[in-house]
């Protein structure tokens with residue numbers, strides 16, 4: 001038995017293998033139960049004790065050689081096969097999971113569309129704005145609670161004499177007088193201002209950054225009836241035909257009179273009862289949407305508009321809030337934690 005020749009044969013045969021599977025077959029031929037190595041071992045029975053010793057050693061060395069060479073050949077062949085797969089341009093492409101719009105973007109687009117239909121123009125006003133636009137022109141005195149730095153984020157810097165300090169705007173109402181100025185104090189004004197707002201809170205109903213949409217309508221003869229009609233149109237378009245609206249007296253510095261808007265609960269449809277039990281979402285049949293009212297004469301004046309000739313209404317609602325109400329989402333933080341299971345729902 002010439003081990004050197006055998007080794008050479010194995011190497012030749014392995015060199016002919018073009019796939020890892022072929023190398024595995026060869027492995028069986030040599031190392032399998034009825035393979036060549038075992039045949040060789042059987043063959044040494046007839047030898048003398050001395051001869052057995054050397055032959056046994058040689059065969060074991062041969063076995064180790066085959067094992068190692070097959071392993072090497074297989075790993076090379078696997079690598080080649082993988083390489084081939086990478087460049088096989090005839091294979092169909094892998095199915096890519098496509099991305100989708102964020103639920104807030106979807107809501108912004110939907111709300112913009114609803115107001116576009118009745119002639120409102122979408123505007124975006126600064127997120128970092130002067131105190132002047134965020135508070136002063138909105139009839140909010142320096143002592144107003146919202147102007148405390150627990151409520152609003154003020155930026156470092158030298159305050160401007162007229163404009164005051166810079167703030168991260170806490171509401172989209174900063175767009176009201178800016179829009180009046182843009183239109184050179186000349187109504188009609190029909191604006192929907194959508195933007196980011198900032199308040200230092202973080203819990204199930206507050207995130208430090210959130211979105212609002214601010215409606216503003218100014219013209220001759222604008223009344224609460226126009227306001228209510230517009231709100232009903234929006235609510236029925238966004239939440240569904242059967243949703244009802246009510247106005248509740250309230251107070252805001254920049255509207256007079258002021259209201260809070262409620263809509264019938266999207267879960268119990270206003271009945272306050274779900275499956276014989278009190279509705280957990282609203283408890284009363286109604287859910288609060290946000291604030292509204294007739295634009296305060298001082299705000300119109302700040303925008304250069306004569307309140308004896310023109311009147312108007314305004315409202316400000318949270319985008320996250322209306323979206324949560326529409327879909328029964330109970331924690332606003334879902335929008336901003338990036339959990340793909342939540343995002344996939346939209």
Ligand code: DAH
Pocket residue numbers: 170171172173214215252254255290291292293294313314315316317
């Ligand atoms: N700016 C108010 C807020 O963020 C919401 C608001 C209330 C806006 C009444 C208005 C309005 O335009 O008329 O809480």
